Amino acid sequence: MNSKNPILTALLLVISAIFILSGCSDASPSDAKAKAEKKEEDKYEKLVKEKNKEIELQPLELSPYNQEINSTFTKPEHKEFAVNGEVVVEGKVEKFSSLKSDYVWIKVFADEEGPAGKQHEYYTKLIEGKFKQKIHFFNGEGKYHVSVQIPSTETENYYFEATAFDVHNVNPEIERDITLTPFGQDAEVALLNMDSSYVKENEIFSLKGEAGKLAEEDTVMLKLTKGSESWKHVLPIKDGQFTYDIPLFYGKGVHELEVLVPDKERENYYQTATTILIDNKSDRTMLPIEYMDVYRERGVTLESPVFGGEATDGMYHVKGKIDPNAEFGPETTHIYITTKKGEDEALDVIPVKDFKFDDSFYLRFGPGTYEVVLSVPEIKEENSDYFRYFGFARFEVESTGEDQRDLLPSRGVQSDAEPIKQLAKDITAGKSTKRDKAKAIYEYVAKTVAYDVEKLETDDFNWDDSALKTLDLKTGVCQDYSYLTIALLRASDIEARFVEGMARGGWWPSKHAWVEANLEGEWITMDPTWGSGYVDDDKFVAKYDEKYFDPDMAEFKKTHTRTGVAY
Template sequence: MSAKRNFFTFLLCLLSCVFILSACSNASPSDSETKASKKQEQKQENKYEKLAEEKNKEFELEPIKLTSYSEEIGATFKKPEYKKFAVNGKIMVEGEIEKHSLLKFHYAWIKVHSDEEGPAGNKHEYYTPIKDGKFKQEIHFFNGEGEYRITVQLPSTDRENYYYDTAKFEVYNVNPGIQRDITYTPFGQDAELALNLDSSFVEEDGIFQLKGKAGSLRDEDTIMLRLNKDSETWKHVIPVKNGGFSYDIPLFYGEGVHKLEVLVPDKERDNYYQTATTVLIDNKSNRTMKPIEYSKTYMERGVTLEYPLFGGEESEGTFNIKGSIDPKAEFAPETTHIYITSKKGEDEALDVIPVKDFQFDDSFYLRFGPGTYEVTVSVPEIKEKNSDYFRYFGFAQFEVESKALNDERDLLPSRGVQSDAPQIEELAKELTNGKSTDREKSKAIYDYVAQNISYDVGKYKNDEFEWDDSALKTLELKTGVCQDYAYLAIALLRASNIEARFIEGMARGGFWPARHAWVEANIDGSWVTMDPTWGAGYLKDNQFVAKFTETYFDPNMEEFKKTHTRTGVSY
């Protein structure tokens, strides 16, 4: 027993040692890798420091010469010391101005030019604040290894926003690393602008996510974006919220460098912007995109369109719209919905998307089958009086490419026609139960609508039309005007898989013609007319008299045209 115990004790110790060793071995590689990485970085740094030292031996290292203007304002330079010299990736420009109180502007303007054009261009500039007569700026080199010419200009004593050359020097950078510093103009610095970037030269793949802060801007302020590539230019305005901003910027113009200017409001001029900073974005995607066209209504009504970001996107037959309304914008609380107009050739449809808690996020049908659609997104006119029409103002326009296989314009749900709603589907099934033909089904739907919906005389006389008038609303209220009869009949027909469409026209029931709406249904390949409003009864002494008649289901068209004039189809 003792021998066995000793053996197991030895084995347990051995396993413990293995465990301890393995635990230590798991920790050691990461530590050693970190040390190795730091050692390699230090080695590289030392390599370029030595290269700079060797390169400086080739130069005469003459002292830097200042211009006569430096003597006029008492400017001296602590750094750099030489007219031409070599460095490892960065330099410091530092100086002091004795007569700084005489300056009309309080920034030093430092311009850096590369002798060769690179991915990040061949020039960059810095506006360095002058505080108590002193200025100090670290500069990195945006094209990596090569020769650079640097000019330091200081502000005039007698002219605002005017500069004089003070010092010029040449630098040879031995380090191949590319770093384009983020720099801000005086306007950007006054706005306390700060982008969430490490460099102002970045690589992206189709979309650039801009994020930043503007500490001195208010929520009612906006920032303008200006994107350029070759001869193409795109402009857009985005809001500032809680001192910050963000926007996903499509790199519209395909592969290559896009120049993005971020502009802030000019405090001296209304509706005018000044460049705050510039970012160069090297787009690796060869995809080109179509910019969205925005109108002034976009800003006036405080809209932010979050999706889509660009036009020309493809869809399988539906398309989503997402965005928000600034609660502080004019008419924001009253903007309860937005309108979507989708146009393909001569065909046009109007859809409504609700706005809840100042947000909208919903889809609409591209109902006319495959092809290119022009989509306009609009906000409604906020009316003081009732009316039987709706005005709306477009704030964004773009194209969408539909890849839908079929044109199902007369079967799909549409504005006011919720044929996919459970209540509608259930009622349609009940009404058509036991009916074998589309004609029988259509007649049953006509009979139900004409017999169960009363005409709302007050709504017609008082122009009490609302944007959310619909089949569901009519079914709930059991009353309405001609459009409401048509909405409900069409919804029930489409829910029964019968093509149906909303017909606009004029009707003559008295001395003057009036706007009217009725229905056409595709029965056995032929479009059949039905007018459930006139089939429900008539008006006498401004009162509705319920008197059902079958006359207006598939009526004699010669007689029908004596009282009805068809002007078109509405979607």
């Protein structure tokens, strides 16, 4: 460089250095990663070559059955060999039209039990007699035995081994292929967002799938198994898809999940479509929810809880929805909840609005284990004074809450509602003892509510009959008098309970309800219905009578027979 300008010379030298450094700079991070991966791949390919040198490579052996059906194999070529993570089985059956099935059955056995078990299966579709299946190895590195079986020409569901070979996989990566049985393939089942049928999860596995050949009225069954324990559940098909968050109930270890589809030849029978192995990392065990047939028949989806055995402080929440297209979907306006602890049992009701339910209920009998049953109501065309309901889910709940069975709000007794609390405060104003407060409440209800003769005669009972409804209508029958009385008592911090029984004499012998209240440690009886008046010629005559507040029990029992307490 002969430039006479020293500044220009220096500048040219810097530019040259930059070009030289650019040409010698390291590759981009992506290039470096690709090189590392290739190096790793080359390592396993080298291991394959070394292993195959140790093995005496011999031609693949075919069974005599191949001659009978004119079948041949193009892959693999040897009966024992090494591979890097995968092997291809490929062949052709000339006499495929005579076979009793359209699938070749390939069974892969690991020499040793691994995290993903010891066996995996493939059903490979025969297309114009040709078949091709790529196989990966579910336990990673190790020796595997592969058996290729071709259907019988005479017997349904019967296969003959066409060939078998041994594979030494040198790659440690665990890859359990997602495979479908013939039933799964016929239903066009596919698992979404999954590339392996061996997965690791923590307590919950989110299943998402589709079944292109199943109709909206079809269902998919799930079966979860670990050891001797198993759980089953049926899912609806919505827009060709199914989804469910599956609790891994049985603690740490591998859970086997079967996805089953309906058997079109047999009603109410399912066949396995695919199997997933889920390795749960959590030690926590959970109790399964038991679902009844009604769950599917009435189109219920229970979103919460997803498992039983949860602990709570005395209140529990449930959430779900009703399929509007299911039988009685639009008519299902409420859900019944039965809670049972030992001999004690309570019934609660929560509303269904816009085909959804989302509400809480009390575990009112103190600490312990509760059996909870969720039910849908019987849909009746005629009025009646009884309610039938059908359980759709059963589970357990552990409660640490106090026993407040006679103070907490309950079905029909909204003692925590603001109108009830304010009214109770007004009625008991200036009253210092619980007895005086209870007497004032009894008198208010007996004088304010008129007996509804028509309701009794027409059996016009409804699931939402309650204290608030009675307060609004100012009419009712014995249950309604009792609901309002108990609500006002509990709102006044007085324990009260709903008594069921029979009443003889007076108006008519029939089922009846009245009230018991705890006044300073002594339970007393009151019947605000009989204290309100009487019926004459099918008409109610209002006539307040205070003798049915803490009555003489010997006289009371002549007309009233107590059968129990309802919660």
